[in-house]
Amino acid sequence: MAGEPQRGEARYGPGPRESAGRRGLAPFQWLLLVILTGCGGAGLWLQPDRAGALIIVAVGAGFLLVAVWRILLVMLSAAPTASPPEPSVWPRYTVLAALYDEAEVAPLLISRLARLDYPADRLQGLLVLEAHDHDTIRAALAAPRPPWLELFVIPPGAPQTKPRALNHALERATGELLTVYDAEDEPHPGQLRAAAARFAADDSGRLACLQAPLRIRRLAAAGADPFLDRQFAAEYAALFETALPGLARLGLPFPLGGTSNHFRTKALKAVGGWDAWNVTEDADLGFRLWSRGWRLGVIDRPTWETPPGGLEHWLPQRVRWQKGYMQTWGVHTRRPWRLGLRGAAALVLTVGAGLASAALHGPSLAWIAAAALVATTAGLSPATPFLSLSVLGLGTAAAWLACAIGARRAGVPYDARDMLAAPAYWSLLSLAFAHAAWRLVREPFAWDKTRHRADAPAPAAKLEGALDEAAPQRLSAAHVAAPEPVA
Numbered sequence: 001m002a003g004e005p006q007r008g009e010a011r012y013g014p015g016p017r018e019s020a021g022r023r024g025l026a027p028f029q030w031l032l033l034v035i036l037t038g039c040g041g042a043g044l045w046l047q048p049d050r051a052g053a054l055i056i057v058a059v060g061a062g063f064l065l066v067a068v069w070r071i072l073l074v075m076l077s078a079a080p081t082a083s084p085p086e087p088s089v090w091p092r093y094t095v096l097a098a099l100y101d102e103a104e105v106a107p108l109l110i111s112r113l114a115r116l117d118y119p120a121d122r123l124q125g126l127l128v129l130e131a132h133d134h135d136t137i138r139a140a141l142a143a144p145r146p147p148w149l150e151l152f153v154i155p156p157g158a159p160q161t162k163p164r165a166l167n168h169a170l171e172r173a174t175g176e177l178l179t180v181y182d183a184e185d186e187p188h189p190g191q192l193r194a195a196a197a198r199f200a201a202d203d204s205g206r207l208a209c210l211q212a213p214l215r216i217r218r219l220a221a222a223g224a225d226p227f228l229d230r231q232f233a234a235e236y237a238a239l240f241e242t243a244l245p246g247l248a249r250l251g252l253p254f255p256l257g258g259t260s261n262h263f264r265t266k267a268l269k270a271v272g273g274w275d276a277w278n279v280t281e282d283a284d285l286g287f288r289l290w291s292r293g294w295r296l297g298v299i300d301r302p303t304w305e306t307p308p309g310g311l312e313h314w315l316p317q318r319v320r321w322q323k324g325y326m327q328t329w330g331v332h333t334r335r336p337w338r339l340g341l342r343g344a345a346a347l348v349l350t351v352g353a354g355l356a357s358a359a360l361h362g363p364s365l366a367w368i369a370a371a372a373l374v375a376t377t378a379g380l381s382p383a384t385p386f387l388s389l390s391v392l393g394l395g396t397a398a399a400w401l402a403c404a405i406g407a408r409r410a411g412v413p414y415d416a417r418d419m420l421a422a423p424a425y426w427s428l429l430s431l432a433f434a435h436a437a438w439r440l441v442r443e444p445f446a447w448d449k450t451r452h453r454a455d456a457p458a459p460a461a462k463l464e465g466a467l468d469e470a471a472p473q474r475l476s477a478a479h480v481a482a483p484e485p486v487a
Contacts, residue, residue, distance in 0.1 A: 012167040012273030020327040021277035026334035060387040066353045067398040073246030084201035094175030098128040098165040102183040103135040107143035114146045117189040125149035128169045159445045163274035163281035182259040188301040195262035208267035208294030212260035213240035213302045215410045229307040231425040237406030248298045252346040253290035255283030260303040280324025291338045316448035322436035362430025
């Protein structure tokens with residue numbers, strides 16, 4: 001925390017050296033850039049053929065390493081985790097949900113939060129609202145809500161982002177544990193109990209955060225896009241069902257999801273809360289907790305969400321993620337030694353590899369298609385370098401494997417048609433990367449808001465093509481008694 005907060009500012013937030021609000025490169029980043037540019041430039045000037053070949057081999061070897069790493073995570077994530085016993089006394093829990101321009105879904109979110117299966121006298125809930133968002137405030141006031149859930153209106157200020165709102169709410173949090181949900185979320189009713197039991201069983205006291213898996217169900221409302229929705233669901237399944245559990249089993253840090261994070265409140269406050277200037281504050285926070293000696297884990301009680309919808313909604317969401325990953329990479333490479341060797345490796349293999357993959361998917365596929373077309377037109381066999389074929393084959397296989405295994409665990413359909421269509425989706429990620437790089441320069445702190453629509457899971461009879469109906473441990477509203485609504 002840097003100094004006293006000004007009027008309209010939250011008490012919490014990392015200092016300038018740990019915030020994305022600081023623009024420009026740090027001294028270490030300048031030094032590394034000069035060394036790499038100088039060595040690369042000298043090599044290309046003195047030995048262009050040899051240096052070019054060396055760069056290609058290094059890049060190819062790096063992507064082969066990432067592919068092997070992803071396969072390893074899939075294998076490690078399969079190991080079952082024993083459920084700890086319930087604590088004798090349930091800790092007090094704070095539930096935060098930051099809403100902006102969400103009048104359409106606010107009543108549905110409130111009804112879903114009311115189904116959380118946790119002692120009501122141990123709950124504090126805050127719907128965090130912007131002072132000028134009158135429509136959402138009215139919708140939240142009009143909706144029946146349980147006694148433990150209250151509205152919390154934050155003062156105007158900049159930047160107008162979700163993490164800034166959460167930092168204001170953190171000042172009011174009274175729970176020993178704290179979780180965050182988004183407007184479109186439908187958390188498993190037993191998620192808080194599962195997280196509380198895991199924290200209680202942690203003898204080290206260094207477990208700071210547990211990430212619940214996010215699972216994507218079919219968007220029943222207008223605006224659904226079958227191609228994007230299915231690929232988006234598989235992408236989430238690969239991340240939350242294979243990658244994060246594998247990283248947690250290895251005891252490594254990882255980028256948190258933007259919702260369903262369960263924190264020890266004291267740990268969250270100790271690291272300064274969220275970075276209000278980072279548009280993927282969750283990704284940054286996972287590594288910041290690690291750098292301060294805290295540890296991360298996962299639980300298996302999921303939260304269901306709907307996909308963004310068509311390209312006009314999907315693209316801004318992915319642009320924000322890519323831009324936030326760039327910010328997170330920039331922040332944590334200022335002083336990478338603070339993460340230690342294992343933490344820095346995890347940063348490279350998650351955030352760094354994700355950015356590099358997104359940047360190169362589209363151009364690589366375009367190059368392959370162009371080479372094949374030119375060779376076919378000329379009546380020649382296309383060149384097939386062994387390293388390039390290995391990167392293409394193993395990388396594609398690793399991505400398909402992670403999506404297929406993750407989709408099966410999450411109850412998400414993923415078949416041969418989805419595998420064949422995946423390269424087109426990966427190419428769209430390159431479009432999002434290019435847009436994000438431009439926005440990082442022009443509008444680094446602009447928050448691309450995803451519109452959420454009132455939606456509900458499809459009826460159980462309509463399983464064909466649904467995105468989450470087969471997920472294990474699914475509970476319908478009839479299985480959980482909601483508290484009596486209070487006006």
